[in-house]
Amino acid sequence: MFKIEKRPTPSAKWNWGAPIVAVVLTMIFGGALFAVLNVNPFLAIEKIFYEPLFGEYSFYYRPQLLVKAGPLILIAIGLSLGFRAGIWNIGAEGQYIIGALCAAGLALAVYPMELPILFPLMVIAGAIGGALWGLIPAFLKTRFGTNEILVSLMLVYVAEQLLASMALGLMKNPEGMGFPGSRNLQQYPSANNAELIAGTGMHWGVVAALISVIFAYVVLSRHMFGFHLRMSGLAPRAAKFAGVNPTRMVLICMGISGALAGMAGMFEISGPAGQVSIDFNVGYGFTAIIVAFLGRLNPVGILLAGLLMALTYIGGEITQSQMGLPLAAIQVFQGMLLFFLLAMDLLTNYRIRPAAKEAV
């Protein structure tokens, strides 16, 4: 019936058109899903995409957009570097947790001293913690040939156990009346990642995310490291021939993506989340994978995709509370976005044409 044919050169039009078509298809099929759940699909889509930005309570939702997009973008930028080099770090969630724990641990250790240098030190601690957690699968891969997808994913669960242990034990608030969870860093000025401009949701993590976007863009398009990284992903053998050391590339990419995820965790725990608690992580590390691909692994694309994904998060919460949609339905909706994007991706490198009639 139809034939799939490789394009001689990737289509620039579809490269940017695919995400748009994917969003539209997600709305159509997601809407159908909502309809089956007895929710008015048009209203639900409107609540997800329109209400947070322009609705009655947008003064509350708009800052949330940056608060949620910040970590998503920061993590996704790190992941995208690895993905472009063909290195699949799936464990950003774990690196995010460990970064947060390292930063919080540092702050809690010196509490209640007020040190101006504490916050920058926490950023560094978060980055180092995340990087080290990311380097575990990198080291195992380069040394023993293990699969970084599995190892990094499994380390997420290790990190979650560690988080729970910290929240219930070592880092528990001694003045917390026995409740699980650490002291609230929002009440510790030296360690607090406060809003920079009141009412915008802008905090240091958002600034870091924007810097990472610019950094990644410049490195990928203008620096030899970015060139080697892209080459490693497109043609590993050619990269090796050009002089790229594959082992070093794995270590660097896993280290960078771990460091950025760790920093995201640090900004979160010292700001919006405030304390080490059992349910500190909410899946940013996994959602960032979708953001990275939705943004075509392109820094600017990731910036936009992060904002879009944050929107579906907030809109999802609205539909949950106002329309009674189950959380799972929202997660399916987000999953659809990735699914359709990957499906549409085919059109960048291939075209579909009616098959020629076979002569008999």
Next chain:
Amino acid sequence: MGTPLLTLSGLTKAYPGVVANDDVSFDIQPGEVHALLGENGAGKSTLVKMIYGLVSPDSGRMALNGAPYTPASPNAARAAGVAMVFQHFSLFDALTVAENVALGMDNPPSTGELASKIRSVSDAYGLPLDPHRTVGDLSAGERQRVEIIRCLLQDPKLLIMDEPTSVLTPQEVEILFRTLRKLSAEGTAILYISHKLEEIRALCDNATILRLGKKVATCIPAQKTAAELAEMMVGSSLTPPKRVSQVSEEVALHVSGLNLAPAQAFGTSLRDITLTLHKGEVLGIGGVAGNGQDELLAALSGERLCAPSQIMLDGRPVGNLGPAQRRKMGLLAAPEERLGHAAVPDMSLTENALMTGVTRQGLAKGGWINWAATKGFAERVIHQFDVRTPGPHVAARALSGGNLQKFVIGREVLQAPHVLVVNQPTWGVDASAAAAIRQALLDLAAKGAAIICISQDLDELMEISDRFAALNEGRLTHARPAAGLTIEEIGLMMGGAHGMEAAHV
């Protein structure tokens, strides 16, 4: 003559943008050895794919023994008595010969029965083969025998052979020809695809010559000279490369006692490789595919490392240095596989120029890429090596094999290497591009660079080499002056006929 075995009339097949076969007609008689001659891209493969049922023609008819023949699949073709030996083997390395043969059968007999069948066919046709050996351990020539025996077990009326000798030593070619002549004497017709003219003159009764998808001539090859055949094939006369050999006494590259384990299973180990290369010299390295060519290139390019002093470049040890550092010192390379090794298919030509040109061309400062200069370098390669492409922004994968090869070789040649190592520089390249590439290599040598040309095309090696050596199971023979070497001597250097001790039929 009676009824032709196979009649082709007016076969036409078009692909988007190219007519692969345009109104091709000819007959093959029972027992005839018929050559299909043409350059790469002349439409030979498409034509045999139609006969073998892999592709159906847009128009035109085929008849087998006078009856209409429209194979819908290779299975149908095999059932009708048409068998084919492909240029690239479809064998599983980890299985034995008998198991591989069984995989291609609809109702395979028991292994023991099959093994004795394989033995009897291999004895009858002088193709010695142990059915219980693992294919991964066989030489290319032996693997081809597996494919041939697999076909012969079907008792075919027409046997199609696609470039069968590209993987054989001259001695093995002789054995193959004896087998084919025997088959032909028994009435099996053979359609023999090649661009090797001397072979066709020696073996084939008739030849059909294709150029750009059209049949341009038929002839009796024995009555034509190789030059006449080449002219019919290319459509114009070719000027052989001019060479002014100026080999100096100065050593450019010295490799001594190089041993290297294979990087993957069924790869070839390099064993005690020793060679000396002088400035201005072209060293041709022959050998059947899979005897260590890729490994030797990787060891010289720096993709595989060894002890520092095992490779000396201009008197300095480089064995432990990676590709970028060796490039900086003047040792450049162009691997065989264009897409994915020598070039990144999904990157533009500009980016591909940056890939190996960055250091010697000064295309980056402190790691920051100068894209304008890189584009300029890519344009110089495109211009000077006549690469047919709309411009340097085009992805490498969009170029034809010959054009990309010119780009890859040009990219290295323009960087003024002290030593250039190339593997299969004209593989899959049309004759005029091949001539241009060979000329560029000779010009580079004339300017004092030393060149190692690894190739399976013996004619090419004889044309451009000052000295000749051969790789055989990872060992390199002593290099001998190329002038005056006979084809027998070359064959013996390449290891003679693998596994033929028992089989002087």
